[in-house]
Amino acid sequence: MASKQLVSGLKPGEKVDSYFSVNYKKPVTDYKYGAMFEFRVADRSGQITVKYWGGSDKAAVERLHDSFNREEVVRVKGEVAEYRGLLEVSINDKNGGSVARLDEGSYDIRELIKTYENIGEMRSRLADIIGTVKDADMKRLLEAFFKDKGFMEAFATSPASIQLHSAAVGGLIHHTLNVAAMCERIAELHAELDRDLLMTGALLHDIGKVTSFKVTSNINQTKEGNLLGHIILGDQELMRRIATIQGFPDLLTSKIRHILLSHHGKKEWGSPVEPMFPEALAVHEADDIDAKLDNMITKREEAVTEDDWIWDARHSRLIYLK
Amino acid sequence: MASKQLVSGLKPGEKVDSYFSVNYKKPVTDYKYGAMFEFRVADRSGQITVKYWGGSDKAAVERLHDSFNREEVVRVKGEVAEYRGLLEVSINDKNGGSVARLDEGSYDIRELIKTYENIGEMRSRLADIIGTVKDADMKRLLEAFFKDKGFMEAFATSPASIQLHSAAVGGLIHHTLNVAAMCERIAELHAELDRDLLMTGALLHDIGKVTSFKVTSNINQTKEGNLLGHIILGDQELMRRIATIQGFPDLLTSKIRHILLSHHGKKEWGSPVEPMFPEALAVHEADDIDAKLDNMITKREEAVTEDDWIWDARHSRLIYLK
Amino acid sequence: MASKQLVSGLKPGEKVDSYFSVNYKKPVTDYKYGAMFEFRVADRSGQITVKYWGGSDKAAVERLHDSFNREEVVRVKGEVAEYRGLLEVSINDKNGGSVARLDEGSYDIRELIKTYENIGEMRSRLADIIGTVKDADMKRLLEAFFKDKGFMEAFATSPASIQLHSAAVGGLIHHTLNVAAMCERIAELHAELDRDLLMTGALLHDIGKVTSFKVTSNINQTKEGNLLGHIILGDQELMRRIATIQGFPDLLTSKIRHILLSHHGKKEWGSPVEPMFPEALAVHEADDIDAKLDNMITKREEAVTEDDWIWDARHSRLIYLK
Amino acid sequence: MASKQLVSGLKPGEKVDSYFSVNYKKPVTDYKYGAMFEFRVADRSGQITVKYWGGSDKAAVERLHDSFNREEVVRVKGEVAEYRGLLEVSINDKNGGSVARLDEGSYDIRELIKTYENIGEMRSRLADIIGTVKDADMKRLLEAFFKDKGFMEAFATSPASIQLHSAAVGGLIHHTLNVAAMCERIAELHAELDRDLLMTGALLHDIGKVTSFKVTSNINQTKEGNLLGHIILGDQELMRRIATIQGFPDLLTSKIRHILLSHHGKKEWGSPVEPMFPEALAVHEADDIDAKLDNMITKREEAVTEDDWIWDARHSRLIYLK
Amino acid sequence: MASKQLVSGLKPGEKVDSYFSVNYKKPVTDYKYGAMFEFRVADRSGQITVKYWGGSDKAAVERLHDSFNREEVVRVKGEVAEYRGLLEVSINDKNGGSVARLDEGSYDIRELIKTYENIGEMRSRLADIIGTVKDADMKRLLEAFFKDKGFMEAFATSPASIQLHSAAVGGLIHHTLNVAAMCERIAELHAELDRDLLMTGALLHDIGKVTSFKVTSNINQTKEGNLLGHIILGDQELMRRIATIQGFPDLLTSKIRHILLSHHGKKEWGSPVEPMFPEALAVHEADDIDAKLDNMITKREEAVTEDDWIWDARHSRLIYLK
């Protein structure tokens, strides 16, 4: 197993011997010559189905099937086939194929999940922004998060979503800095706003994503992420950190919590309260604009068509590519 | 000042000498013979406007104006007048009127805010329901709330809303018991449900209202109630109590938090997450049905008309009264 | 043809010889070796496609094709095959397969449609509830329905929907009793309500389903069910029965009709009028809660996945399974 | 009491002595010099408030108050006054005023409610349209309605709404003929449609309005009109008439009922079923277009402003008047 | 290549040699014996997939692939096959198949796109309607469009949509005449309307479709059609023609533009302004009713099922076929 073979580069007939993360696995089932099962693997370039065609020793196939799981990394040896217009990897005796679970450390995670390359640079830009906050309480709060090495490490390597651009290691800090940059401009244009409150809200609005996503060999929502949501997880973490700062003002606590809780802008978009003062509204708007633009730009970049248009089904709109 | 004169019983021309809570106060303004101001007072039976007509010593009127505030209780001496079809209380030199702030203790709060009479009985019914919970962890959690005397006292005297039936001392426990009674029936009909989880969710779903309402001389939303909402305040209190129980299971924590967070049923109704398992759905539905029925029954009871119908503007519907 | 082979138990390669109801039949078409057609069959456990591969005598294939229809029961002899990941039954000369229409009586309908086992018990519970109604007119009305043997038989064997739990013989009485049980609890909690009116409405709200569904070898909507809807069919039957009761009060007629007509709660959900008094609102709410809970519980029970979550596409929500 | 004085012509200071219908009456209340009550009267030109200022014999005022009711006709003698920018009629001893109930027959109803002048002409146009229906069953059905003298009289004098143009005696036949005229054009343009079914549906779609409105001295919704709605009342009447026609086809019954039931077009607009075949869709569309155009044309005609625009609050739109 | 073989008439196993328009073409890809590509062709009767199975000379396959494009017409020689239940045309060496681009003129466009047969008759009806317009300015405007031979030719051969009935050469004039016929009837029923303005609006409302659709070998939306929409293109053309008429009144310009701009009726349906006077409302309603009826009638006619019902997914409704 030499250098990583990327899913996006596989061709029909090609031999495969590389590692991938497992996204999904179906139960063992019978076929003409024995037992088989299929699973779906991914790396940073895309996804592909793998079919293991075993022999008549069904118990052996079951054992193999149970030897690895979703969210683990496997080494797959097989051959690329085409089936109903789609590529798949076929493993069987004849092609000497195999599949085996790999331990952490025996593969390069950056081949499996997209990673922002300038994380170091982004961390230092984040520190610069914190440096511009003048209010002592808010500065202490920001430092309680971002000078905590454990938190900072988790924050800097967290994705910001499960799909698209920000679905990458570093996606959360990338998105947070974009929101902060928009808010800096808003503060320049609207002198009436409390710049410190605005920047503090911008930097903390998505901290709940650190715990609502789990990055193993791919990106998943945690059980708490589903049952409670990243807004509630963020509020919980915010309260926990504030409790460690002596004399943190009550009203300021409520305001920062409000910004975090209301940053989806509308109840129907998942915020239990809606923005009630301009700094909260600004953080919501900056968050929204970054997500929407990122979404459309990514769709345009990833479009694979000779046509001038693609249909963006999720938003029910045509996107023009030229 | 003998027995309480209720707002609902005042007649044009009648002398007034009684105490009321102050809901709203306007600034001092000039009139033909000097300075005046108006304010709005209430008791458990209704609201009425009071006008203080002072003389030419504007500073004296300002001092009187500043001597009491919203949410305090005042003794009002004056005379009932009719102005543009509505009753109001008029205070002036000629009728020997006056207005003065009262200290707590010098009035009977039960004359100012509606109060459920059977609170004692409701407390014991609540205890009975807790007794039916079999799971040790959930029982410990319920006791952490309802065997804490301070919490229980606050819970038993909290209202459940600012308007209608449940806008009364005891409204919260009354509503909570109704929801629990509906959930008991649901548990009987659907044996698949986890009855303990269902009852725990029913009893705790609205605990955030204890801190989101402030009952002084009337019922108001607190600043935190507005900025954070009773759902978030409830979740905060739930986490705080769970933290005191050693070994409380993580999954159970998430489930109970989920019931509380999702009990409004839809994001657009203020829940950051929507019910994801049947016990959460059942608590939401029971909460919803109690509120809707209470609302329509109250409208029907309070209707003052000889007609067979009233128009319920808030829900855009006719209600039939016969 | 010994005991019934259930669809859910069929395995690839297995021989089939059993009876099924026909849900859908496609026209005859050509293939390499002659003419073929496919149809879809079902029993209480699920559905499966059947393909009949005939020879070059197309007229013979057409005759076989025309010898049975949708909503009839057929005996199928063939072999289970797998085609593109799905099982199907293949009938051809080589496997000695055949298909033939069965007359009523030569199969057990309970193998084709799910059936509640405790219908007798439910009928007696229904009689008990009628016994608690005190108003003479309403009691006479309820008896005009439920003491009419023909109606009672039809009511007790009617399904309450085409899908899910209540899509079973006995589903309507099961659902009606659940609604009545919720309304009994509501009557206990709200003494202001007219209990007799509430229970009468609860028991009669869905009587239109008796004629809007047709149970032959499966459950279908009748032509009238589609063109008029079960609410209108129910109202029609209600008027018909009331007309047989001498001196039935006009106002009571209008109120019971209103409960039936408004029980979907909102115009957009198919009620031509919306609940205008609390008893109508209560019947709607009880109906709604039973349907929603039944729906989620059934989804959770029928989920076939090793995952902790399933996606409920119809309601756009995740359901948690643990 | 000579010729009718119309509300729209009353001027401040003018003496009034004429008859009006009573729309609304408030309870007796006290004022400085005794007891008074107010009520609201109307005629075909508009509405005005009347205030009766009695003396200190409150029992006498109560007796007068109770001597007439809503929906009756009274003779009012008094004087027009202006109060807060609006005209009102004042009755008191000084101006020799009085109010007294009139018996039916002692006033001209056409002065109280707007009436279409060409009802005779419209009746003969309706007969012409029936003459174009060729299907024997549908012709019999139409004649069962429109050759029944009692029904025809009620139909020809019924209003079609409580407000605007069609809120007039003859409004229903006027609207029905407009819908039929649109449907005739649709039948010309779309030869695929069943013209007889279309015209039958057009003529019968609003028959429920005959019983859902009550025309006494003004136009009101009946109790059944509110609780059941004119669609259900129409369906009930349709079934009743069809039952009298021997051998009326079942499928045709369902189709005509479907047209009537679905003529509001959407469930949220009050139809329990939505149009499922083109004739039903056409009747709905023709009904809708007549109502919308009538509404905007009436708003434009009744606008009293020197401005080029009025704001139509109900539809949230500007209407251009030039 | 004799007479046209229509897609709808192709049978499995049949030889194909006919011309079709190309709707879609996929890139060249590898298969077991060489390189292949597929494309999709259409004629007035339907669509079918074509697969070209080339040999091992991939460059030759690429050259063939690049020799024709979307929206061109090709001659296809091959054989009809069935693949996964659908028919397709297979081209390969063994069946002597080929594909080649045809020049304009070497095929009959009327075989590729549906065409109304009575276009001549429709043109003369259009002229008749213009003859009924009395206002000199509006008549000049209509003639500026419809007496311009180039415009009239384009208008008379334009489709009115990409799908359904009006997706045909002549669809635009057909639809325009239907809208005008409805407006004539509206003018008869509502004498208050300005008939000339109404008819002018009816005839011009959809002129933007002349440039927003492109008819080559099939019907497509142009780039401007997508980016600007047919309403804006119509407004642009209207302004351009009005600019050529000396002394055309400003207010009339604004009114006709308003009718055109508002003819979708609601902002959410794409009109930047909503109808503000009755003539604009009438044109919108007539447009809407023609589209909706045409849609349902077409669905009913094109339904291929033995069932009594089809499901119209786009409008989420059942359509009854009997």
Place this chain on the structure above:
Amino acid sequence: MASKQLVSGLKPGEKVDSYFSVNYKKPVTDYKYGAMFEFRVADRSGQITVKYWGGSDKAAVERLHDSFNREEVVRVKGEVAEYRGLLEVSINDKNGGSVARLDEGSYDIRELIKTYENIGEMRSRLADIIGTVKDADMKRLLEAFFKDKGFMEAFATSPASIQLHSAAVGGLIHHTLNVAAMCERIAELHAELDRDLLMTGALLHDIGKVTSFKVTSNINQTKEGNLLGHIILGDQELMRRIATIQGFPDLLTSKIRHILLSHHGKKEWGSPVEPMFPEALAVHEADDIDAKLDNMITKREEAVTEDDWIWDARHSRLIYLK
């Protein structure tokens, strides 16, 4: 008439002698002592009602009433009175009052309409931004607008709305620069965007407001503004200017028109097309965020209450003021 008396500074009993713009005028009506009329006036600080109480010579009052109109400026002499809690100006013989129309030039328009003070500075910032556009075509287009002195003057003095902050002379250039500033930041964050296209769109998006508003003595919507909307007026002006630039690329024309047409973001918000490429989306988002923030900040600044909260009825939300 010395220095301007501002509406916001008027006190009960004060004499008034100053000029105001007329917003609204009611017809002459009778009162006890003769004829009167009322009108509503405004200046940059607010609005107030004026009542003219004339004598018995009604013709004279009518002449005075007809001597001035809406949107003109009048000199008002009278006295401030209080009526039902609101201030008004009373003009009558006793207080020597009068009202007379003023000619343009005899008053200072800046006292009547709010005016941004830094318009000169904003013009030079606009020029700077144009200087950063590199594409020659787009630069020529921008100069065709902003180097046209007539247009530039109109643009720089146009308001951006009828209410709130931007309802001021200079409001349009102020808003345009804010949108441009947000777009500059977006271009920095997203290098994939065409910065020139983005800035051109930002600067031109609202040019239709120059003709859709009319600033006389106050701000009104023009007839074209209502009937066509500022988006269509902007598109018309854009096409007109582009037509003067030789060789302006077609595709670029469509793209810039698309940005302008789609800048409201959604059809339901008045854009006939929705953003189809990222630059269009960015202009919409920047426009939206500036409007929303400006709105909330203005509401907060203008709130006149001692309370911590105000209710923003238009957006159905509480705004927190502390």
